[in-house]
Each structure stands twice: as structure tokens, then as C-alpha cells.
Amino acid sequence: MRQNTHLRIDTALCGTPVELSTGRAVVKLTTSPAMAADDRGLVHGGFVFGLADYAAMLAVNDPLVVLGAATVRFTAPVAVGEELVAEAGLVEEEGKKRLAEVTVRREETTVLTGTFTCFVPPRHVLDT
Numbered sequence: 001m002r003q004n005t006h007l008r009i010d011t012a013l014c015g016t017p018v019e020l021s022t023g024r025a026v027v028k029l030t031t032s033p034a035m036a037a038d039d040r041g042l043v044h045g046g047f048v049f050g051l052a053d054y055a056a057m058l059a060v061n062d063p064l065v066v067l068g069a070a071t072v073r074f075t076a077p078v079a080v081g082e083e084l085v086a087e088a089g090l091v092e093e094e095g096k097k098r099l100a101e102v103t104v105r106r107e108e109t110t111v112l113t114g115t116f117t118c119f120v121p122p123r124h125v126l127d128t
Contacts, residue, residue, distance in 0.1 A: 001020045001021050001022065001061070002020075003017060003020060003058065003061065004061050004062060004063050005057055005058065005060070005061055005062055005063050005064075005065050006054060006057050006058070009054060012032065013035075013047065013050060014027075014029065014050045014051055014053075014054040015027035015028055015029035015051045015054055015055070015084070015086065016028055016029070017058055018085075020058060020061065023059055023089060023090035024059055024087075024088065024089045024090070025055050025056075025058035025059045025061070025086075025087075025088045026055070026085060026086070026087050026088075027051060027054055027055040027058065027085070027086045027088075028083060028084065028085050028086075029047075029051045029083070029084045029086070030081070030082070030083045030084075031043045031047065031078060031079070031080050031081060031082050031083075031084065032080065032081075033080050035047045035080065036080050040079075041079045041080035041081070042077055042078075042079060043077075043078040043079060043080060043082075045074055047078075048074070048078055048084065048104055048111060048112050049070075049072060049112070051084055051086045051104060052070075052072065052086050052088070052102040052104050052112055052114055052116070053067055053070065053116065054086070055086035055087065055088035055100075055102050055104075056070075056088045056100035056102050056116035056118060057118065058088065059088040059089055059090050059098075059100045059102075060090065060098045060100065060118050060120065062120045064120055064121055064122075064123070064124060064125075065098070065118050065119070065120050066118065066119055066120075066121065066125050067116060067117070067118055068097075068117045068118060068119045069116075069117040070114055070115065070116045070117065071114060071115050072112055072113065072114030072115075073112065073113050073114065074111065074112050075110050075111060075112065075113065076106070076109050076110065076111045077111070078106060078111050082106050083106065084104050084105065084106055084111065085104070085105050085106075086102055086103070086104045086105075087102065087103050087104075087105075088100045088101070088102040088116075089101055096119045096120050096121060096122075097117065097118070097119055098117075098118040098119070098120065099115060099116070099117055099118075100115070100116045100118060101113075101114075101115055101116075102114050102115075102116060
């Protein structure tokens with residue numbers, strides 16, 4: 001399946017798609033020193049969230065998809081140099097609204113779970 005959304009995303013910050021099918025996406029990210037929040041190499045949660053968000057957008061895979069809301073839970077810390085894998089799947093589609101469930105793992109350890117509420121508007125959100 002062809003990627004139709006977020007074509008200009010920086011994969012060094014948000015991950016690289018490795019699987020893409022209807023209603024499903026898998027994205028990998030290796031965390032870098034630029035993502036560290038402290039001297040011990042703790043990765044700032046915003047980068048983990050960005051990975052999860054990108055996976056949700058790819059699960060929808062519409063050029064106009066935007067994030068409306070997210071409920072996430074961070075369940076384990078992430079350190080610089082670790083590889084994360086985000087798996088996203090659509091669980092609901094109603095009108096413009098799409099719900100995606102996302103799990104981010106480091107090997108067998110879940111580091112984030114979340115529900116992402118996405119919308120597919122009729123035109124680009126910057127076209128007002």
C-alpha cells in the first residue's frame with residue numbers, strides 16, 4: 001500500500017514506516033541523543049508520543065488527516081539508542097472521525113498505549 005499522508009515528516013524524529021496496509025501501520029524509531037531530556041539519556045516523552053501519533057496518521061492514511069485528541073499512558077521509560085516499534089490500527093470510523101489504537105514497544109516491553117482521535121476534514125486545515 002502507498003503512503004498518502006505526512007509525506008514530509010522527518011523520519012529521524014518520528015520514525016520510519018515499515019508496514020502499511022488498510023487501517024494498520026507499523027513504524028520504527030531509533031532514539032537519538034538529540035531526544036535526551038537529561039544527562040542519563042532519558043528520552044523526552046514527546047518523541048515517543050510523536051512516533052505513536054505518526055503511526056496513527058498512517059493507519060488512517062488520508063492526505064488530510066489531522067489529530068483531534070489523544071489519550072495516552074506512558075508505561076515504561078525510554079533511553080537514548082533504543083529502538084521503538086509503534087503499531088497502530090483503526091478501531092472505529094464514523095463520518096470524518098477515525099479512532100486508532102496505538103501501542104509502542106521496546107522489544108517485548110510496552111512503553112506507551114493510546115487512543116488517537118483523528119479527523120479527515122473536507123479540505124486542508126490551513127485552508128480557512
